Amino acid sequence: MKILFISRDLIAGNVAYLLKKEGHTVKLFIENKKSRHNFDNMVPQTHNWRAELSWVGKDGLIIFDDVGYGKVQNRLRKQGYIVFGGSKGGDALELDREHGQYVFAKHGMKTMELKDFDNMDDAAMHIKKHPAAWVIKTNNHDRKFYNYVGELESGEDTLSLLRSYLLNKAINKSQITLQRRVCGVEIGIGRYFNGTNWVGPIEYNVEHPRFLSGEIGPTTSEMGTLAWLDDNEKNPLFLATLEKLKEHLHKIDFRGDFEINCIVNEDGIYPLEATSRLGTPIVHLHSEFFSGSWCEFLYAIASGKNHEQKWKKGYGIVLLVAVPPFPYSAKKFNGNSYYGMNIYFKDFTEKDLEHIHFEEVSVRSFDKKQYYITDNQGYILYVTSIDSTIPGAQKKVYDLAKNIVIPKAMYRNDIGTEFMNDSLHKLRKWGYLK
Numbered sequence: 001m002k003i004l005f006i007s008r009d010l011i012a013g014n015v016a017y018l019l020k021k022e023g024h025t026v027k028l029f030i031e032n033k034k035s036r037h038n039f040d041n042m043v044p045q046t047h048n049w050r051a052e053l054s055w056v057g058k059d060g061l062i063i064f065d066d067v068g069y070g071k072v073q074n075r076l077r078k079q080g081y082i083v084f085g086g087s088k089g090g091d092a093l094e095l096d097r098e099h100g101q102y103v104f105a106k107h108g109m110k111t112m113e114l115k116d117f118d119n120m121d122d123a124a125m126h127i128k129k130h131p132a133a134w135v136i137k138t139n140n141h142d143r144k145f146y147n148y149v150g151e152l153e154s155g156e157d158t159l160s161l162l163r164s165y166l167l168n169k170a171i172n173k174s175q176i177t178l179q180r181r182v183c184g185v186e187i188g189i190g191r192y193f194n195g196t197n198w199v200g201p202i203e204y205n206v207e208h209p210r211f212l213s214g215e216i217g218p219t220t221s222e223m224g225t226l227a228w229l230d231d232n233e234k235n236p237l238f239l240a241t242l243e244k245l246k247e248h249l250h251k252i253d254f255r256g257d258f259e260i261n262c263i264v265n266e267d268g269i270y271p272l273e274a275t276s277r278l279g280t281p282i283v284h285l286h287s288e289f290f291s292g293s294w295c296e297f298l299y300a301i302a303s304g305k306n307h308e309q310k311w312k313k314g315y316g317i318v319l320l321v322a323v324p325p326f327p328y329s330a331k332k333f334n335g336n337s338y339y340g341m342n343i344y345f346k347d348f349t350e351k352d353l354e355h356i357h358f359e360e361v362s363v364r365s366f367d368k369k370q371y372y373i374t375d376n377q378g379y380i381l382y383v384t385s386i387d388s389t390i391p392g393a394q395k396k397v398y399d400l401a402k403n404i405v406i407p408k409a410m411y412r413n414d415i416g417t418e419f420m421n422d423s424l425h426k427l428r429k430w431g432y433l434k
Contacts, residue, residue, distance in 0.1 A: 001025070001295055002060035006049050006085075009035050012065035012278040014357040014382075016043045018287060018294055027052055037374045040362035058082070061299050064256075065278045067091045074253065084302035089252025090276035097137070097177045097273060104260075104271045107244045112263075112270050113180040120172055124162045131155045133181040136162070137273075138174060144209065145327050146171060147219040150181055170331075179272070184265030185423040186272070189241045190279065194301045195255045198246070200290075200309040201229040202238050205282055206419045207261070211327050213414040220327040221379075224319040224415035225282050226390065229289050229311050237262075237432050240269045255302055257283070266430050281382045284357035285318040288386045316386040317393045318357075319401060321411045326378025343371040343380070344405035355400055357382040373406075380406060390420045 001024045005016040009032040020026040020043050029049035030036045036045065046052050053076075056062060064073060064085030070092075076083050093100045098116050105111045117123040127134055133150040136158060146165070150158040158178075166172045190203040205227035211217035233243070241260045249258065259275040259282075290297065291310040300307035323338045330337075343361065345353065359382070360375035373380060383404070385396035394416055401411060427433040 001299070002056045003027070003295065004046075004049060004052050004056040004060065004062045005029065005043075006031075006062065006064045006069070008032055008066040008068065010038055010065075010359055011280040012283045013039055013043075013359060014284060015063075015065065015278070015287075015294060017358065022293055022295055024295055027055070035360075035375055038360050038362060039358070040374065041365055041368065042358070042361075042363050053081070056081075061295065061302060063298060063302075065283075067094050067277045077253070077255075082299065082302045084256055084298045085278075086256045086276050087252050087254045089248075090254045090256065090258070093274040094276040097179075100274050101271075103245070103248060107248060109241065109244055110268045110270050112182055112272075114177060115179075116175065116177050118175055120162050120166050120174070120176060123176055123178055124159055124166070126178060127155045127159045127162070134158045135179045135181050137177040137179060144221045145218040146174065146176070147209075149219075182263045182265070182270050184263045184270075185426055186261065186263055187237070187423075187427070188259050188261045188275075188279075188282075189237050190257060190259030190275070190282070191238075191242055192297075192301050193246075193249050193254050193256065193258050194306070195253050195304045196250055197306065198242075199301050199307050200297070201231050201311050202233070202235065202242070203259070203282070203286075204228055204230065204237065205259075206416070206423070208412060208415050211412075213412045215418065218327055222281055222320065223412045224317065225285065226393075226416040226419055227282060227285055227289075227316050227318075228314065235432075237264070237269065241271060255304065264427065264430070264432060269432075281318045281320060281357075284382045285316045285384050285386075287357065288312070288316050288318075288355070288384045312386060314386045314388045315390045315393045315416070316384065317390075317397045317415050319383045319397050319411055319415055320379065321381050321383060321401060321404060321406065321409050322378045323373070323380055323406060323408050323410070324378060325376070326410075330376045330378075337376045338373050338378075338408065339376050341373045341407065343373065346403040346405055348400075348403065352400060355384050355397075356404075357384065380409070390416045 003026045005028045016028045027046045028043040058080045062083045070088035101111045101114050131154050136148040138146045188205040192199045208224045209219045257278050261272045263270045289311050359379045362374040364370040383401050385393050387393040
């Protein structure tokens with residue numbers, strides 16, 4: 001099948017690589033011009049996706065892996081193209097946090113106080129007038145290291161951080177969101193939607209956004225995720241979140257991967273935010289859980305059809321392997337670039353490589369087995385594993401990671417540990433999991 005894969009900055013670029021390996025004819029468009037040297041000699045690229053519409057045709061598949069394309073997706077569907085990825089309404093749920101909370105509340109979910117601000121001055125004034133433990137969140141794809149979870153009920157720590165941001169001209173005009181903090185267990189509930197109904201199993205995931213093991217350090221986009229799948233539609237986590245939005249997703253003709261991240265405690269389930277796209281890095285773990293063709297699955301969803309997706313039970317882990325300047329912006333990094341550095345897989349078999357998922361990587365033109373770094377953001381690759389137990393999944397993923405040789409590479413060594421030792425017991429005690 002002809003597949004046109006459209007990505008802003010390759011958050012799910014490895015899926016395009018997998019689709020090509022399935023035997024499909026794939027053309028990859030990368031909107032971020034600075035990232036277009038990634039996936040060289042891995043997936044053929046085009047620099048003008050609109051010019052490829054006649055090539056992909058109305059019997060091919062168009063995939064968008066990110067938000068911000070909703071209006072285009074709606075228009076392409078009206079023109080008869082088969083499009084996977086989201087919709088205008090899906091974009092609004094993720095990018096407009098206040099709108100997302102309004103929709104959550106309208107459909108019977110418990111929500112927390114949240115407010116968007118066009119500038120940090122107004123946000124600081126809000127905290128001064130309303131002292132509380134506040135959470136700072138950035139909107140769109142601003143770097144997540146600006147985010148902060150307040151500790152003090154006076155709000156003084158959050159206010160102090162905002163004041164430091166105001167002194168930085170590079171970030172002091174950024175739009176941010178303040179959300180009142182609620183304590184509990186953070187968990188995501190996700191599932192694919194075909195415009196009418198859910199497709200495939202329900203996904204439950206636990207993110208690990210802090211840079212250092214033990215949930216220490218700045219917030220990153222994500223250091224790793226623990227997840228598992230289930231087909232029990234009577235689970236209270238599913239019923240209180242995704243299932244309540246089924247009617248709304250149908251109304252906005254959403255056709256893609258949808259997730260709600262929540263805080264759960266003994267008093268209830270509170271939605272934090274929506275992810276209306278292929279989530280990263282969880283999408284790479286889908287390759288571990290799902291059996292069968294990626295193309296058939298995504299095409300069915302884009303076509304509005306059901307699909308009996310085969311999947312595996314157990315716990316899965318996806319782990320980011322990064323290099324500097326991650327988790328900070330390359331623009332502000334004064335160190336050396338790692339562009340051009342080789343990646344070595346010590347004692348890896350072809351089967352082992354199936355657990356590796358690439359992002360800022362290409363293949364040497366003169367050596368088709370030599371992968372190397374082709375960007376300077378630091379997101380190099382992801383390692384995945386699945387096992388019947390969390391310790392088993394951890395052993396598999398870290399046995400692979402320790403044999404990946406990248407000078408200056410870094411990753412967390414505790415993905416899943418806190419959940420196994422504490423949060424899982426709380427969720428069972430509160431009746432959300434068995």
